[in-house]
Amino acid sequence: MGGPVVLGIESSCDETGVGIVRDGKLLAHVVASSMDEHARFGGVVPEIAARAHLHAFNPVVRRALDEAGLRLSGIDAVAVTTGPGLSGALQVGLAGAKTLAYAAGVPLYGVHHLAGHVAADTLEHGPLPEPCVVLIVSGGHTSLLLVRDLVREPILHLGDTRDDAAGECFDKVARILGLPYPGGPAIDRAARDGDPKAVVFPRPLTRPGDDPYAFSFSGLKTAAARWVEQHRLRGAEPSVADGAAALQEAVADVLTRKALAACRAYDVKTLVVVGGVAANSRVRALAERRCASAGIGLRVPPMTLCTDNGAMIAAVGDLLVRAGAEPAPLDVTIDPSAPLEYACLTPLPAASTRAA
Ligand code: KG4
Ligand code: ZN
Secondary structure (H helix, E strand, C coil): CCCCEEEEEECCCCEEEEEEEECCEEEEEEEEECHHHHHCCCCCCHHHHHHHHHHHHHHHHHHHHHHHCCCHHHCCEEEEEEECCCHHHHHHHHHHHHHHHHHHCCCEEEEEHHHHHHHHHHHHHCCCCCCEEEEEECCCCEEEEEECCCCCCCCEEEEEECCCCHHHHHHHHHHHCCCCCCHHHHHHHHHCCCCCCCCCCCCCCCCCCCCCCCECCHHHHHHHHHHHHHHHHCCCCCCHHHHHHHHHHHHHHHHHHHHHHHHHHCCCCEEEEECHHHHCHHHHHHHHHHHHHHCCEEECCCHHHHCCCCHHHHHHHHHHHHCCCCCECCCCCCCCCCCCCCCECCCCCHHHHHHC
């Protein structure tokens, strides 16, 4: 038999993801992406993303149920990303989630997108050790966290980015280098043929006296832009492969250096690296090498669970259900800029927010 079956829905950006989880085990994992529709604009167009979610929602839910061999009546709870993310995109996912929960007569849980990224790793590697240091690196966020019980305790931010996120830096520099969108995977591919030492890009906020856990990537983006510009002023084209390799090296160096410093300072034995940028081959390799030499265990989810998906939201929902968390009211709203404090995001219903 087993515990409750939780269906998770993710729609905060350009991926419509539906996952089904029971007792920490993945039963289904289906993602439809509108990435190709945004490529010619060089970034996600919110209105296109929202419409794509609307088209993808039913087929993706159906495929996930098929994959798990279940019908809607076999679902015991629905979890959905209610923030942060693109407003219209979140609205579509939440409306769909409410409909499913109402139709099935089961509780609904609002989940913080980034807590989903953290929980993604549990689907592959089991429960998180407590405490652990988590490095979240995505297109919109870069944070170093101290995580205890993910669904029962507040999440402690050791440091965050002061400007651009790591993924944003990859995406923007890729554009400058003339690489396609999304930039992160394109830089990763281009870097394979490059020399990471060909250019020495800065390592922001790594000097003595700097905040050891804060990040800043906008200066790195500017340095890369200036490097390209200097070549072009001389009438030369820079080596895209070298630029990509050097940028990737700088980002991976800063991320892993700070993450390991946090593990040492807090005497934590496990580092978890999650989010889209955790798919980067150099970030993974350097984290592995540095963790191994520091005697720290490293956990990184498999590639398909690093980028946005519904399974990670189902994973948080599963933990919430099993922790006896309070479900969201059916008039729960989205929170596009929700700060990461708790994994469960159940903002007050619109009416009571107004009355308060
Ligand atoms: O977590 P995610 O799928 O969506 C957000 O919540 O933002 O992360 C997307 C980000 C994008 O910036 C993308 O360029 C980056 O992750 N990314 C990568 C790689 N794969 C995805 N960055 C570097 N190397 C990769 N292989
Ligand atoms: Zn994400």
